[in-house]
Amino acid sequence: MAQNPYNTDLDRNPANFQPLTPLTFLERAASVFPDHTAIIHGALRRSYAAFYARSRQLASALAQAGIGRGDTVSAMLANTPAMLECHYGVPMCGAVLHSINTRLDPAIIALQLDHATARVVIVDREFMPLMRQALALASVAPLVIQYDDPEYDAPEAPTDVQDYDDFVATGDPAFAWLMPTDEWDAISINYTSGTTGDPKGVVSHHRGAYLLAQGNALTTSMQKHAVYLWTLPMFHCNGWCFPWTMSAIVGTHVCLRQVRAEPIWAALADLGVTHLCGAPIVMSLMISAPDAEKRDLGRTVQFFTAAAPPPESLLAEMKTAGFDVTHLYGLTETYGPSIVNDWHESWSTLPAAQQAALKARQGVRYLPLEQVDVLDPETLQPVPRDGLTMGEVMFRGNVVMKGYFRNPKATAEAFAGGWFHSGDLGVMHPDGYLQLKDRSKDIIISGGENISSIEVEEALYRHPAVAVVAVVAMPHDKWGETPCAFVELVAGQTADADELRTWCRTHLAAYKVPGKFVFMAVPRTSTGKIQKFFLRAEAQKYSS
Structure with missing residues (x-):
């Protein structure tokens, strides 16, 4: 291959190259x-x-x-x-x-x-x-x-x-x-x-x-x-x-x-706040505040949210209160959100329910992120852009982490095939907008906090009366979602929800304690693997 003439005698030096740093x-x-x-x-x-x-x-x-x-x-x-x-x-x-x-x-x-x-x-x-x-x-x-x-x-x-x-x-x-x-x-x-x-x-x-x-x-x-x-x-x-x-x-x-409603509203009104970020719980906190604490802003403030999509009613209330809400998505491994639900002006004329459905999508890549796609995790080929076929969300670019510190095995797995594997499952819509559908890592996002279902399960397994337990996300009006624990007790042992809740509080941070305990025979496959897909569907029937 011929040498690129534009690289000859044109080297980096302190005059033309400095490391980028914020x-x-x-x-x-x-x-x-x-x-x-x-x-x-x-x-x-x-x-x-x-x-x-x-x-x-x-x-x-x-x-x-x-x-x-x-x-x-x-x-x-x-x-x-x-x-x-x-x-x-x-x-x-x-x-x-x-x-x-x-x-x-x-x-x-x-x-x-x-x-x-x-x-x-x-x-x-x-x-x-x-x-x-x-x-x-x-x-x-x-x-x-x-x-x-x-x-x-x-x-x-x-x-x-x-x-x-x-x-x-x-x-x-x-x-x-x-x-x-x-x-x-x-x-x-x-x-x-x-x-x-x-x-x-x-x-x-x-x-x-x-x-x-x-x-x-x-x-x-x-x-x-x-x-x-x-x-x-x-x-x-x-x-x-x-x-x-x-x-x-x-x-x-x-x-x-x-994060309290009164100082938030005071700052918005008195200090000229133009932008803020937070989980849907922050929006709920603001909207549900007493009228005496709320303030008339007289302008539009930009609010950026991640985690579970806010409900249509909350979006409507935020709009009435003077906020333009934009949905973001990302991971710690991508420096936080690197996907944005970029809004089209033409969408603003659509019915409220349709707008809410569009706002629930995670969106498209930030400018500094070179690539994001929904791929078949086995072949690394893009899934059909039909809004239905699920695959794994994967990233490439300069805003992807260096790797996991002192963990070469996890780093290699995360970067297999030249993509960062998020572990999140989603679909790609025909217009190129990404939407999450599930989390293969079973991470529960409650009020913006990530909760490992495995960690909650391990705490419950330490209780002498628990034989089998599976923890999945359950809808929550305030926090977006919260853990729901499906528990199968040891034969001859007894325990109720209050006892297990108290147990969890002694072994876990408060926000990780399940919002509901369901006692049942936990469904498993013929090989003994817990059927979490069934439990996720079951958990949608509950809320707290």
Whole structure:
């Protein structure tokens, strides 16, 4: 093959090639709009100049503590300024950010800390008791730093650990932060719900974060200086990369420690919020709020939701209240949502029921995602575009993870055949829009939280009266869906729903406890495999 003449004597060099990283977004915002408000949190107003300086101070303080390239810094924080600073300051010293779901139980937190080999843990004071339990179970012994949020009004408890603001103050605000040596370098690690027994630490890189952060702005039509309300937990896939997006468009973060209706409506009305994200439960919370808490916005606000499609009635109420709702889809392995239900103007004239059906579809790829398709998992060939034939949803592109940390087997399986296998089952409609139909991994999405049915089953199997159990998703008016446990008892043993519910509460995080227990002979095939397809259909008869 002849050599490409355009590659001759035209090499990469510092003048024409720099690693892509979202960290440069903050540097640019601070240099061009230093006085623009970057963060609002209660009475706090922090400019981009101050945000950049504090992030550099954090990076400097971590470097002075011996943290460098490839080290892991874990953060267990609410949606606060400290969490935003971690998204910049941690990678600015070359380290990798590990955001911890604040709703997990101590055993799983300990498992994550050990698997990620955490060197530093930054913890909100509210979650310090939980973290202490986790550290007592963990093998690692990280430096522990406590963040004392002024918006957390619980009585202050004595602590023997380093204070976050004091720690940051030891750093240099002019610290010469580190660019990644390669844009393929890890920027974060986030754990999937299937951490029990086989940790799945999803490793994201600077390049992917850079691209998806900009993809967010394009997908959501975010204008310069947009105002974003943090109703989505930042521990979810790094807040879907929005901590970095907002610096790219020099927008304003409105932090929200707790997702409650009154402060949401107040922020929408008083702070000019233009965009927010969240599961359907957030919409339900807002719409069901007392009239005294609701506010007349007088404008349209963009709301982006994932998880189970919201019901038609909720979409109608959100529209009346002034919100344009867009459905997204993605996974931790794709930096959060990378599929959007791009709306056609002509659809807006259709009957409400038809619009709701269209909105229930997951949609088409983000601009930074090169390919998504529904393929036959055996042949890797596309299924017919008929909206009926199911296959596995698969991805290719620059916003797909590096792989699973310290798990080459799972990584190889996930990337078999040159595609990322999502494990989700769906159909492709004739117009190229994707719609999910089932989850081959049996992950239940409740209020935006992923619940592993296997983990719930394992907890129930430890009860002496349980012989066979199968857990599937059941419709839930508030949470979208919740676990439903089908239980077959040991001959001669007794147990009722209240007893098993109490048992689960002692072994699982509260949101993972089944909403309903059905006692029956669990159906199995001739080979003994549980027929979950039958149970899923059965669970549709129930709700809670």
